[in-house]
Amino acid sequence: MKLYNAPAPAPNPRRVRIFLAEKGASLPMQDINIMGGELKKPEHLARDPLGQVPTLELDDGTFLSETVAICRYLESLYPDPPLFGTTPLETARIDMMTRRVEFQMGTPTGMFWVHAHPITAAFIKQHKDFGESNRANFDRAAGWLDRELSTRSHVVGDAFTIADISLLTVVDFANWIGLNLPEGLTNLRAWHARVSERPSAKA
Amino acid sequence: MKLYNAPAPAPNPRRVRIFLAEKGASLPMQDINIMGGELKKPEHLARDPLGQVPTLELDDGTFLSETVAICRYLESLYPDPPLFGTTPLETARIDMMTRRVEFQMGTPTGMFWVHAHPITAAFIKQHKDFGESNRANFDRAAGWLDRELSTRSHVVGDAFTIADISLLTVVDFANWIGLNLPEGLTNLRAWHARVSERPSAKA
Numbered sequence: 001m002k003l004y005n006a007p008a009p010a011p012n013p014r015r016v017r018i019f020l021a022e023k024g025a026s027l028p029m030q031d032i033n034i035m036g037g038e039l040k041k042p043e044h045l046a047r048d049p050l051g052q053v054p055t056l057e058l059d060d061g062t063f064l065s066e067t068v069a070i071c072r073y074l075e076s077l078y079p080d081p082p083l084f085g086t087t088p089l090e091t092a093r094i095d096m097m098t099r100r101v102e103f104q105m106g107t108p109t110g111m112f113w114v115h116a117h118p119i120t121a122a123f124i125k126q127h128k129d130f131g132e133s134n135r136a137n138f139d140r141a142a143g144w145l146d147r148e149l150s151t152r153s154h155v156v157g158d159a160f161t162i163a164d165i166s167l168l169t170v171v172d173f174a175n176w177i178g179l180n181l182p183e184g185l186t187n188l189r190a191w192h193a194r195v196s197e198r199p200s201a202k203a
Numbered sequence: 204m205k206l207y208n209a210p211a212p213a214p215n216p217r218r219v220r221i222f223l224a225e226k227g228a229s230l231p232m233q234d235i236n237i238m239g240g241e242l243k244k245p246e247h248l249a250r251d252p253l254g255q256v257p258t259l260e261l262d263d264g265t266f267l268s269e270t271v272a273i274c275r276y277l278e279s280l281y282p283d284p285p286l287f288g289t290t291p292l293e294t295a296r297i298d299m300m301t302r303r304v305e306f307q308m309g310t311p312t313g314m315f316w317v318h319a320h321p322i323t324a325a326f327i328k329q330h331k332d333f334g335e336s337n338r339a340n341f342d343r344a345a346g347w348l349d350r351e352l353s354t355r356s357h358v359v360g361d362a363f364t365i366a367d368i369s370l371l372t373v374v375d376f377a378n379w380i381g382l383n384l385p386e387g388l389t390n391l392r393a394w395h396a397r398v399s400e401r402p403s404a405k406a
């Protein structure tokens with residue numbers, strides 16, 4: 001297997017790297033130069049017709065895309081420690097919160113990046129007012145997560161899971177593009193400090 | 204168990220209803236009146252702090268949200284026929300395509316609905332130019348799916364899965380709000396006719 005990767009600040013490849021680090025596993029990696037346009041070159045489109053990273057090349061030469069799909073497959077190869085739960089209900093709760101992190105926090109972050117950030121302005125027709133309006137959605141999602149984290153140490157219960165990896169990478173990317181966590185939110189900030197101290201956060 | 208549901212045209216509750224119909228299973232259901240504002244009333248917020256449907260109430264009185272998380276849990280209770288695959292790689296491919304349907308086709312559909320449709324204009328500050336710009340993203344995603352479906356009968360391989368349910372419900376909802384499939388795309392249209400003929404499509 002081989003992972004097509006992109007370095008920081010790209011959040012999705014980092015999700016897979018943290019996932020592997022938590023498992024104590026490693027894979028051969030090849031970096032794709034996003035700003036250099038390599039995602040949309042024929043060589044990479046042959047791996048993924050949508051031209052995204054991460055992409056996992058399997059030993060039979062086929063490819064698998066989408067961060068969570070890749071991680072779910074890697075979980076089957078490296079089951080310990082479990083990051084997708086061990087019972088159907090745990091798995092469902094982790095799936096639920098991973099999706100909510102993506103839809104509630106990841107979508108506004110992505111829309112702000114595409115429609116309001118100066119870096120992407122060079123590549124796309126932006127809708128700036130719409131882009132800026134995503135700050136409010138981001139803040140609202142952060143407030144919701146702060147309330148969720150008032151009763152537990154991690155995004156789902158008290159164990160570190162793929163839902164924590166997903167939230168960590170989106171919060172750090174959002175911060176990098178100028179979407180900062182609102183004032184207060186002591187539970188979310190304490191969670192962020194806690195997961196950032198894990199050695200895997202450097203992956 | 205009990206499912207908090209909403210009738211057509213809401214696409215996400217329909218995903219769970221089709222899923223159950225494919226399993227030959229049924230659950231007690233309670234409709235939430237979305238246009239009547241019931242999603243954000245305290246009674247429903249106690250079930251789901253984000254105020255969405257579908258929501259599954261478990262026998263212990265706890266709740267599970269997010270369509271795919273609910274379906275994945277139901278798969279563990281009603282394993283036949285399998286709609287999430289039976290091997291880790293099948294499951295990963297189905298997960299990948301479900302996510303791609305959601306992100307590539309569901310997101311532009313949702314953004315068009317929120318920012319360009321007259322019904323939502325009454326409830327939200329719209330960014331109409333941005334909303335309309337999602338027609339191009341929807342069309343591009345439809346073109347990509349048409350190419351994917353040139354080599355197989357269903358979204359992932361030749362078996363009907365949760366990825367087909369996800370695509371059917373988004374295409375039908377998109378059509379209802381005025382986002383129609385572009386001309387041509389004979390593979391995608393043939394697929395749509397094929398899955399619409401299944402008895403579960405009426406659920």
